[in-house]
Amino acid sequence: MGKNLFIGAACMLSLFHSNLMAQPMAANDEQSQKSSVSTDAEALRIRVVQKVQSSLAENDVPSASIAYIEDGKLAWRYAAGESEPGKKATPDTLYNIASMTKSIVAETVVRLSESGAFAMDDSMASAWVDPDLKDDPRHKLLTPRIALTHRTGLPNWRYLTDNVLKFQSDPGTEFGYSGEGLQYVAHFIENKMGRPLEDLVAETVFRPAGMNETTFTDRPWLDGRIAMSQNKAGEHSFASRRTAWNAADDVWSSSGDYARFMIWVMANPVTTERAATYWIPRDNLKYQICQEGRVSPLLCPKSLGFTAGWTVYDTPENLIVMHGGGDEGEHTLGFFNPVTGNGAVIFTNGANGQKVIRDIVEILLPDPSFVAFTNMQSGG
Template sequence: MVSLKYVFCGLSAACLISTTSSAQILPSPTTESRAAASEAESLRLALQTNLPAWLDEYDVPSAAIAYIENGKLAWTMASGEANKNTPATPETLYNIASMTKPLVAETVTRLAASGHFSLDDSMAQTWIDPDIQDDPRHIALTPTIALTHRTGFPNWRFETDNILTFKHDPDSQFGYSGEGLQYVARYIERKMGEPLETLVAENIFGPAGMTETTFTDKDWLDGRIAISQAKDGTRAYAPRREKWNAADDVWSSVSDYARFMIFVMDNPFNEQSPSEYWLPEHNLKSQICGEGRVSPELCPNALGFSAGWSIYDTSDNLIVFHGGGDVGERTMGLFNPITKQGAVIFTNGANGQKIVRDVIKTLLPDPSFGAFMTMQAGG
């Protein structure tokens, strides 16, 4: 591989897309804030040392990272190449794959919280996919069922000859499904009378201050996107879609997605404690705990979905997360809503899950979640 250039962005105007007048008087840092800043800097330095070697070891072209401390964006950094002879920077845009889903899920849940509909309403009065209109089970489909991956649909309809069908009854069992997110996205478009991208912009992008994230092709993507590397080493750009996909292929920067996660932490729907608010609808830990997976002594208290996010509850941490992976992308965003610590990791390589694993073990060490990430990375 070529030598890897390391790029770091701290709390500067260029990184955060904000400006601070030189005449502005800022409050003096407290002892607590200075300690947090020191810890954040130590973590940054550790990754500055290790990340280039990891990229080389795992044959991943580049990675970009954003780190959240005390609910604030502490720093961003990047290493490696976004494209041939083009170094990755914190402003590089990556295809975030399934990390698209929380953007749509948060839009759905915030529209429901505003009183436009109930998450437990049948979607049948507003939207029925033509493929299942003659199957009475469509009446049981609700936004909650779609957001917790219990529609009974396959992940994608191409798995069932490009015809959407039920593999099992709605709400009878877990089955990860991009089609479920597509379904609820079409529902809110018809319910609200606005395109999905407009609804996400109004409810998420605008309030969160996100300016570097898009579902569909935009001129400002030119020259900023990371080319993806497949398992066999071939490189090609991920799709720049003309039509949105509610579950895949959004382009974003690590700082923009970090702003999204900070917005989610800062704007809960109610006054419940985080441990109550972030309670998975169903506990799926039995699916990951066992010999050759997450050992029984490291098994989490709970694993499941809530409002489109994955929840991993251990004796030490409450971790809210979502990953993404396509042919040549591996990405992850996670945060602890109690400590308000979090990270976003984007890579443009099929082996990037190993980078994600090692970065998370550095930034948010937790024995149980570390074992889960090791399982996800294949060792």
């Protein structure tokens, strides 16, 4: 589950499952589903269909599932390739979304705070102190906002510090991508609200967003629907079906369900502030890709950072809110522009999935800066 900064960002990026499944959109073929879409959206779908099969083959990725959002609505879904050897992927195939889990938990935290349950800048010490940190007074400085903007000073995972959680810097002083930070705030809201995390997420996010194909932990309805991961050696295996939640990794979802989540986020802002200002990150981290030569200075974004659990990539042409995920045999990305209402979800189940994501982004959002970023993510 180790992830670097922007695999975590672009990696920087249900608990509730109704017996009545959401009614599918009319299918135009076995692997593609669309609603009434504009000419532009249909043209994009055709281009994706034409490109994705060759991209999967060229990059040795078993499958991809894509959901496209236009003007705040789910326009179409498409799946290509095999979810496991000999079995076709469909728009209903479920993928391990890895670090895209973080945005689901972050939205839960932010919306519970907006309801008045606690303040984003409250110390979490009143409800949760990790046993490893109880003797370090700096734990009192940890707040939900610090956790969601990756400024806790904690490592990504505690196995990096000999399986003992330790501060690597003082809370609030510098950026450091941390799954442990999301775990910390998840324990906080469980204790603060006196309810299990999965119940809180279901009530706060999944049900109002209409999500019934997403889960943190094992469910019988996962059987026969999940995509096998393929590692760099070409070996296939099923990712973990957890019996206990992880707030930063390993949720199962369909591309359409995660698209519904992003649509709901856009349609139900937690603030009256303009999207173009609300989403701008406090800490501009673009130097981590621009000054290091990973993205050409000519294509550098105006800003890059975290706001409330999402990665924000702000270019002269687009305000892109996103999160990605990457484990050994899967790579995923979800992004949307809260100003235009357009976006997409792209799930893959291969170690080279970022290259397929890059090829699809070039079609769906041909912003030169963002394409350069996804090309960097893919290794060029």
